[in-house]
Amino acid sequence: MGVSNNITAVLNFVAIICSIPIIASGIWLASKPDNECVANFRWPILIMGLLILLVSLAGFVGAYWNKQGLLALYLFSMALLIALLLILLVFAFVVTRPDGAYDVPGKAYKEYNLSGFSSWFRNRVTGSGSWHKIKPCLAASDVCTKLTLNYITADQFFASHISPLQSGCCKPPTVCGYSFVSPILWTNPVNPTADPDCYSWNNDQNQLCYDCNACKAGLLGNLRKEWRKANIVLIVAVVVLIWVYVIACSAFRNAQTEDLFTRYKQGWV
Numbered sequence: 001m002g003v004s005n006n007i008t009a010v011l012n013f014v015a016i017i018c019s020i021p022i023i024a025s026g027i028w029l030a031s032k033p034d035n036e037c038v039a040n041f042r043w044p045i046l047i048m049g050l051l052i053l054l055v056s057l058a059g060f061v062g063a064y065w066n067k068q069g070l071l072a073l074y075l076f077s078m079a080l081l082i083a084l085l086l087i088l089l090v091f092a093f094v095v096t097r098p099d100g101a102y103d104v105p106g107k108a109y110k111e112y113n114l115s116g117f118s119s120w121f122r123n124r125v126t127g128s129g130s131w132h133k134i135k136p137c138l139a140a141s142d143v144c145t146k147l148t149l150n151y152i153t154a155d156q157f158f159a160s161h162i163s164p165l166q167s168g169c170c171k172p173p174t175v176c177g178y179s180f181v182s183p184i185l186w187t188n189p190v191n192p193t194a195d196p197d198c199y200s201w202n203n204d205q206n207q208l209c210y211d212c213n214a215c216k217a218g219l220l221g222n223l224r225k226e227w228r229k230a231n232i233v234l235i236v237a238v239v240v241l242i243w244v245y246v247i248a249c250s251a252f253r254n255a256q257t258e259d260l261f262t263r264y265k266q267g268w269v
Contacts, residue, residue, distance in 0.1 A: 008063035022049030037137035112217035144170035147183035168218020
C-alpha cells in the first residue's frame with residue numbers, strides 16, 4: 001500500500017470517529033419525548049451519521065486494499081454527504097433562529113409565544129393535522145407528571161427552570177392568574193379572559209394545556225433548544241469532514257500518480 005493510500009486510510013479512520021458524535025447526537029435527539037412525538041424531526045441527523053460511517057468505512061477499505069474504484073466512489077459520496085450536512089446545518093439554524101420565549105415577572109422559567117417562531121417551523125409542527133397526532137403522544141409521556149416529583153410548594157416551582165415543553169403544556173399561562181395547588185393542578189383564575197388559553201386549561205391529567213397555543217409554542221421551544229445543541233456537534237463535524245475530504249482528494253491524486261509512475265517504470269524494466 002502506497003504512502004498516499006496510507007494517508008487516505010488514516011483520514012477515513014478519522015472520518016469514522018467523526019461520525020460517532022453525529023450518530024450519538026441523532027440518538028440523543030430521537031430519544032427526547034418531544035422528538036418521539038414529532039417523527040419528522042427524529043431521524044435526519046442519525047441517518048446522516050450512519051451514512052457518513054458507511055461511506056468512511058468504504059473509503060478505508062478502498063485505501064487499505066488499493067481499490068481505486070471504491071476510493072473514487074467514496075470521494076463522490078462523501079462530497080454529497082458533506083453538502084447535505086451543510087444544507088441541513090444551515091436550514092436548521094435558519095428555521096430555529098427566532099425564539100418565542102419571554103420572561104415572566106417573579107418566575108425563573110420562561111413562557112413562549114407561538115408567533116415568535118419561524119413560520120415554517122410553526123406550520124410544520126403545529127398544523128391541525130400534525131398536532132392531532134402530537135397531542136396524545138405528549139399526554140401519554142411523563143413530561144408533566146415528573147414535575148410533581150420534583151416540586152411540592154409554589155415557591156419551589158416558581159424558582160425552577162423547567163423546560164419550554166413543561167412551561168407551555170403542564171401549567172396554564174401566568175397571565176390567567178390561576179392559583180398553584182401542584183405543578184399540574186391549578187384553580188380559581190382571576191383573569192380568565194386575558195388569553196384564549198385560559199379557557200383551554202383543564203386539570204384532567206390527560207388534557208392539562210395540551211390544547212393551548214402555549215403548549216405548541218413550548219414544544220417549538222424545546223425542539224429549538226435541542227436542535228441548537230445538536231448544531232454545535234454538526235458544525236465541528238462539518239469542519240473536520242471538510243478538512244479530511246480535502247486532504248483525501250490530494251492523497252487520491254497522489255496515489256494515482258504513484259500508480260502511473262510504477263506502471264511506467266515497470267514498462268521500462
